[in-house]
Amino acid sequence: MKRLLFACLCLFPGLANAQTTLFSAETLKGWVNVRAVATNGETSWLHERAYGKTRYGGETKGRLAEAALIWTPRFSETVTGYIQVVHVPELGHETGINEAYLKWRPVPKSALRLSARLGQMYPPVSMEHEGVGWTTTHTVTPSAINSWIAEEVLVQGLELSLKQSYSQQQVGATLGVFRGNDTSGTLLSYRGWALHDIRSTTTAKLPLPRGNAGWSRIFRSQAPFTKPAKEIDDRQGYYARLDWRPSVPLALNATYYNTHGNPTDFDNGQYGWATRFFNFGAKYEPSARIEILSQLMVGNTKWGRMRADGVRAVDMDFRSAYLMASHISPKGRRLTARFEHFETEDYSNPLIDNNNETGQALTLAWMRPINAHLDLNLEWLAVSSKRPSRLYQGLDPQSSQSQLQLDLKIKY
């Protein structure tokens, strides 16, 4: 892998020339989010190894939500660096690296646009994280699909992207190969889908729910947390994405992602998961001020040796879709409504370890930029889900809760 990285670095021409800018007002950005939160219902999955689907649960308080710093050094006309360091109080007061990559964007000489990234990054799945530093622009909390991407699909690899414009349309293709991310699927299986704005880091340890039965009693070698960036089997994963923008205000994309993981590998408390999914995205802009967004994800994740009945220790399908409508005013104030459905289907042995789940969520958000350094965001989120494994914690399998957040983002 090191040789591969070195070879890729050599592909980036002119890594040092007159256009090098390492530190300036342009190359540093940062922000702090502070929040007032009022929630009911179950405890968040981030605390006490619970099952709660939202970032906050059963509490009313004000708190720091996130602090982030982004450094974007410029090495040449066409090569830039990107490093984001993020502090999330819930992750054990740890400060870690979220995305860190080199980006190459040669100046187009024709209608073909080429770009490449090398490093730790999110694969291009989310249509909600369009803000500076891979942040959401329409709601405070991303959908279940993109909450999962943010927490459990962070890869270290090389990505090549091509976009060809024609007179009536634009088509694009993206290919990525990566290492790491072999544990992807752990949280989705044992906890299920969730809706939160936590973004993972290289060193993040995300808590897994415990119980008096289920996985935590059966698979005792698994650590009580998952490390999303971990490499376990030394096999490369890959993803491919196609984009199409026709001559109507519609954008379509389809992504296939595969960790190509060895489901029988294990390393230091973390299992190797074979996880793959399709993601389909659509955006329709009926007017300059209205956007309709939708994503559909279908996938499967598994680990363990193949049993005589043809099933592994855990073998689970996961599916989710959202539909979002958003209006932006001339002053940039955005009002958004999103509805989503999510589910998992466990094929392994639900009688002793039940990872089945179904749920729905409704989100209403109002995002208001106050000035260049201040955003005010208000969001109400209601989520209802049925998860039989809640019985392992003596809880009702059915749970409904809502979360109200007033978020102030102070940015530089």
Place this chain on the structure above:
Amino acid sequence: MKTTLTVIGSLLCATPVVAADLRVSITDTSGKPVRDAVVTYEPAAGSAPVGIKAPYVMAQRDMNFTPYVLVVPAGATVSFPNQDAVSHHVYSFSPARKFQLPLYGGGLSRSLTFPTAGTVAIGCNIHDSMQAYIRVIDTAFYAQTDDKGVVTLTNLPNGAGDLVIWHPMSSAKGGETHLPLSVQGPIKPISVQLKIRRMAHAGGGY
């Protein structure tokens, strides 16, 4: 009353016209006025020098090019002031003028000459969402539509010529709709309907 107005209108139309003016209304297929269309008339016999006053400016402001469509005469020198706090890298791969203005920061400006008539689509290599057009013309008869989608070309000379209606998002070849015109005195107003493409904004700041 209505009859009286009609009579007055007829009298006005009957007034001898010294030079021909042409009013062009441009709408899209749903009947809405089209702004930023550039209407030019090219007499077969040639045209006098273009009368667009300098300076010609394509600024970068609030992460956008402004104006969206700039009309300049062939041979014009256009300045590209960066009025943002961040750097931009302006380029074009249009055959009418391929160029790049390597990365330059806020408060600085670059300038460039556009010798050939045609359309120059410009972009920023750092910010994909920034797009604008420079329409380079070599005729004295031109106009650009505003929100009302209506322009008037004045003092068209008698004789044959080519009326060209261009819009960056027109689905016509090269964005140009050509209408042969023969000017012999007064010309009736023309209404043109363009099929305007409206693509979704490119997502993915990846």
